[in-house]
Amino acid sequence: MIKLLLANKMRLKKNKLFWSGLFITVGYCLLLLLLNYIEMISHTGNSIIMVDWYLLAPFSALSFFCPIFCSMFIGTEYSDGTIRNRLIVGHTRKSIYLSNFFTVSFACVIIAIIASLVVTIFYVIFFGWNISNPMTFILYYFCGLLMLIAMSGLFSLIAMLISNKSSSLLVCIMICLSSFVLENIVKTWIFNGFDEGIFPKAKIFHSQFISELLYDVIPMGQCLQITGEMVFHPFRLPLYSLLFIIITLVCGIWFFEKKDLK
Numbered sequence: 444m445i446k447l448l449l450a451n452k453m454r455l456k457k458n459k460l461f462w463s464g465l466f467i468t469v470g471y472c473l474l475l476l477l478l479n480y481i482e483m484i485s486h487t488g489n490s491i492i493m494v495d496w497y498l499l500a501p502f503s504a505l506s507f508f509c510p511i512f513c514s515m516f517i518g519t520e521y522s523d524g525t526i527r528n529r530l531i532v533g534h535t536r537k538s539i540y541l542s543n544f545f546t547v548s549f550a551c552v553i554i555a556i557i558a559s560l561v562v563t564i565f566y567v568i569f570f571g572w573n574i575s576n577p578m579t580f581i582l583y584y585f586c587g588l589l590m591l592i593a594m595s596g597l598f599s600l601i602a603m604l605i606s607n608k609s610s611s612l613l614v615c616i617m618i619c620l621s622s623f624v625l626e627n628i629v630k631t632w633i634f635n636g637f638d639e640g641i642f643p644k645a646k647i648f649h650s651q652f653i654s655e656l657l658y659d660v661i662p663m664g665q666c667l668q669i670t671g672e673m674v675f676h677p678f679r680l681p682l683y684s685l686l687f688i689i690i691t692l693v694c695g696i697w698f699f700e701k702k703d704l705k
Contacts, residue, residue: 510615518608
């Protein structure tokens with residue numbers, strides 16, 4: 444497994460998509476920062492957005508980068524015959540699966556951390572230091588990192604089970620977009636509530652419970668909560684993410700063990 448991780452590390456250093464994702468994420472966060480600075484100096488009295496909002500902004504960009512990167516990074520191993528060669532030299536399917544999961548998770552997490560560090564430096568230059576609640580921010584950031592790992596687990600599962608890189612990319616993007624749309628609908632239900640004139644109270648209770656559960660468990664729902672700094676159950680999110688990671692890993696390894704690699 445260590446040899447596989449080292450080999451993936453070398454691939455990651457040379458991977459153009461990884462570096463593109465890093466620069467785009469950093470650029471996105473700096474653009475938000477610059478827009479707030481321009482607005483502040485052009486309109487007297489405009490409030491300065493707290494630094495924690497900018498530090499959580501990378502999770503928005505990475506939630507769309509993760510499915511693309513997972514499918515392309517792992518799909519390349521299929522197209523180049525790397526997975527077959529690794530099996531031939533004696534690596535187990537489980538170690539191959541885990542090494543790829545750890546690599547894509549590391550890539551997403553390190554991009555988030557680097558983007559946050561860069562944003563912190565520029566924020567201090569433009570605005571000084573201004574954070575609302577340090578302990579709440581730390582909890583949200585920790586939830587965000589686990590959310591990225593949970594996303595990596597889901598899209599690694601898809602990429603490892605679909606050998607064709609183009610098909611894997613398409614499926615990952617479709618799942619990402621559909622979950623984004625679904626979670627926005629669920630968000631609307633939660634914030635707007637349910638019409639008691641149409642639904643019985645018992646049905647409203649169950650609908651709200653299911654809606655909040657979907658909003659908390661699915662990584663895209665967590666992303667919307669964290670980046671919007673409106674987390675309903677902050678101490679539940681890490682538990683849901685860990686559960687999501689375990690389920691995707693167990694299912695992914697089991698299906699990959701059964702997969703017929705031609």
